[in-house]
Amino acid sequence: MLALDVRHLNKSYQNFGLENVSFQLEKGYIMGFIGANGAGKTTTIKSILNMIRPDSGEVHIFGKNIAEHEIELKQDIGYAFGDIDFYTRSKMKTLTDVIKKFYTHWDDETYYNYLRRFKLDENKKIIDLSTGMRVKYNLALALSHGAKLLILDEPTSGLDPVARDDLLDIFQELVMDGEISIFFSTHITSDLEKCADFITFIENGKIIQSAEKEEFMExxxxxxxxxxxxxxxxxxxxxxxxxxxxxxxxxxxxxxxxxxxxxxxxxxxxxxxxxxxxxxxxxx
Amino acid sequence: MYNLVIKDLKLGVNPMFFVFPFLIGALMLVPGWIYFIVPLYFCWITIPNMFSGYRTQNDLIFTTMMPVTRKDMVKARLFVIVLLELMHIVIAMIYGMITLRIYPNVNYYFFAPHMGFWGLCFVMLAIFNVIFIPMFYKTAYKHGPAAWGAITATMVFAGIAQWLGIQNDFVSDVFNGSGADNNVLQASILIVGIVIFIAFNVVAYKMALKRFRQVEIK
Structure with a gap:
């Protein structure tokens, strides 16, 4: 089954545009989305999440069109934007109490398990967390509401090598039982060499290639x-x-x-x- | 929508803005003052600060990522604004009643805080909302121009109303003269004000939602 199916996305801006962006991610795998800064990674991700409206094309998640089933699908999507933070002056606990109300499958037990595993103290404010901790906090939130597809925009940028390695191990563990799929964009290609199963390469708004990693490199x-x-x-x-x-x-x-x-x-x-x-x- | 309102109350709106109506409202105790200024403080201070807070904390992206409809996002935000406006007016009304009792012999040059005056205040906030909310949701980001536009219109309304209250015998009589003791007249003006407030908010909501649906969240 396809976790993510992007079909012929087109979106034009004054100086830039997505052109016929298509790729598919099978359930239970990690796909790395690479491209230079400004190549169209974030625009593609925002189209996937229905935050911007493509001029044409469709995005299907678990077989359903996001434009038609946005609310239902967002229950199953977890996200982390590496460079955007929210309500940084609030404590994690306060933020979680607000966020969990929105998700029907929220599980407190899972949440506290992940907090322990990621060594997160929920009485800390977001601003006091390191970049790696913030990504882990977002992952803990996503996994506690039972997200099956994790969409991560530059989750590893700004992390030190140890924290990056740690995070990549977590990604690999998460997809192990085949239920969770991860789509993450990065410009740090060594991360993908380590953990991605598939690579999608975007350059100047066009997909150059989307393939299995070894096949891609070969x-x-x-x-x-x-x-x-x-x-x-x-x-x-x-x-x-x-x-x-x-x-x-x-x-x-x-x-x-x-x-x-x-x-x-x-x-x-x-x-x-x-x-x-x-x-x-x-x-x- | 309920969860979104809770989100705004717990995260988005600084608790100070819920204390504000009590502090600002106390200005109603200044005898014979221009009482229009009291609800105007909400437009001058609370709204710009609240919205720049939302922007600093990336509230728009935060909210959009969650399973919520754009309809509920607009509805919840409007609900929070109206809630704060009602707090401002109702608390100021209470202070106003105290003022009327502790200074019974003041000669009012500006509007006295009778029920009719509060009707005018409802109209004033209705004008603020019907301009601010649709203008803001054109981008869901730029609150500055929306606040400028709405505050200007609100102050022009207050200025003209107050000028008429001083210059025009009929208006002066209705609000400060013999009309002030006519409870039916005063209550009717208040009710008309509330009806206008409700109607304008419905219009503001519909226009805002229509615009917000077109907004791309960047």
Missing amino acids: SYRLLNGSETQLSQVREKLIAYKVNSFGFTGLIHARDFDSSSDIKATTPSLEEIMIYFAKREDMYV
């Missing part, structure tokens, strides 16, 4: 060669950089002749992102 090759070798492949490269030793460039695996003597490796997600961004610059 579909590109990072080439290293001399300047003379560059001329053999230049036309097929997505983008390249020239330095005193020769060039490095990214190419679609299908466009690369493996019998060639150019040194080829599987790129990291970060390298893929960088070369795609570079391609944009080259054509501007």
Whole structure:
């Protein structure tokens, strides 16, 4: 079953727009949503949550259209926005008491279990929590109302490596029994190498690719060669950089002749992102 | 909607704004003052502070993420505003009754705090709401221009009403002269004021909701 099914989203703004954004997330998996700053990650997430109205296209969550079943579906969605905080001067306890009233499946026992597990003291004010603690608090809230789909916008940005690693472990644990699905956007690609099952890559409002992680990375090759070798492949490269030793460039695996003597490796997600961004610059 | 009202009362509105009606209302004890100013303090202070509080705390996104309809969001917010307005007026009315008893021989240049005057206050707040609420929900974010527009209209109404109360013999007679002792007349003005207040709030709600449905939450 699909936890999240985004179909042909289009949304145009004056200087930017989403173009035919489509991807699917199977229930019980983690999908990483990567793209540079301003690539359209937050706009896509806000369209998923029906906060902005797409010009065309549909978003289905657990098979239901969010535009028609918003209230019902929001009971099953948990969220965390890494860079937006709410009512920071209130105590966690006060905030939780208000929030829990909105959810029909709220379970206090689960909530206190997660507070203990995440080492959160509910008498603390939100402002006194570290960034990692705030994300954990949001997760505790989401899981206590029985959210089946977690939509997280940059949950790991601003976290130190230890806190990030800790959070990624939690994500993996959550999806283990196949009930919970996680969709999270980030520009810290190493997080995804560690825990994502699927990758969706957005660049300048368009989905470049949405695939299983290994397949995604295997579909590109990072080439290293001399300047003379560059001329053999230049036309097929997505983008390249020239330095005193020769060039490095990214190419679609299908466009690369493996019998060639150019040194080829599987790129990291970060390298893929960088070369795609570079391609944009080259054509501007 | 009930949960949203509770959310505003527990998180959104500073408790000070519930104490305010008691403090500001005490200005009714100043004999012969321009009593229109008393409910105006709500428009000048409470509304701008309340709404900048909502904005600072990202209330709009916070609320939108929860399973609530936009209809309930507007309804609950209007309910909280009306609740505070009623607190301001009712408490000021009580202070007004005390004033009428402790200073029986004051010569009122401005409106005396009889029932009819409170009818005018209801109309004044009705004008404030019908301008502020729909203007605010055009963006659900910019409360400044909405407050300016609404406060200006409210003060123009109060200014004209008070000017007529001084310059026009008929109006002066109805509110401060022989009409002041006519309970039926006074109660009728109050009731008309309340009816206008209700009607304008219904209009404000409908216009605000229509606009808010088009708002993109960024």
